[in-house]
């Protein structure tokens with residue numbers, strides 16, 4: 022049992038690029054989807070740890086606009102696991118004060134999954150212990166282009182930065198303070214491109230299915246020592 026020692030200067034919003042599920046499975050001689058299955062367990066563990074630490078917002082990059090390039094088997098597997106996760110954890114989300122939100126173009130997802138997400142978002146909309154935001158069929162470029170097209174459709178000629186941000190999927194969510202990408206890869210991969218302007222980054226080598234509270238605390242300690250300047254002077 023880890024001691025709940027307080028960590029100072031916690032981020033308000035953490036973005037997580039969960040990488041390494043496939044490698045984790047291959048390392049164990051298992052099919053890739055077993056890595057995603059363990060990956061979902063890591064998501065659930067991370068939510069519990071973040072509630073304990075009192076972090077308010079977390080975004081998990083669960084399915085990118087580029088993930089459609091994977092095999093049908095793998096994509097169906099990810100959808101099935103997501104479906105199962107939502108069904109089995111619905112009561113937990115409702116009763117533990119977890120609010121579910123999503124970003125990305127859900128309309129391309131299977132209808133029943135869309136319905137499950139809509140219903141869970143509705144049932145948890147007044148929760149405020151933690152906001153769990155799932156990026157699903159999400160890509161930063163896709164989000165920006167959709168925003169631009171919506172601005173054009175609205176007939177506006179110009180918008181301010183603040184106004185532009187209201188056209189993004191993240192209207193009710195602050196920019197991520199801290200972005201963690203597991204598995205040692207140091208890439209952004211189309212995640213929250215507009216919102217990450219002043220995010221701090223951290224790239225631990227642990228594969229996502231192995232990520233636990235100890236890794237999270239270590240990451241948060243690293244963040245707590247960062248001097249954020251937002252372009253200003255020290």
Ligand code: FPP
Pocket residue numbers: 039040041042043044045057058060061064081082083084088099102103106107155
């Ligand atoms: C990256 O590992 C992981 C993904 C592309 C998908 C992860 C999705 C989930 C765990 C489902 C999330 C669902 C909910 C409800 C949060 P990779 O396959 O790219 O790993 P590799 O680089 O080792 O191949």
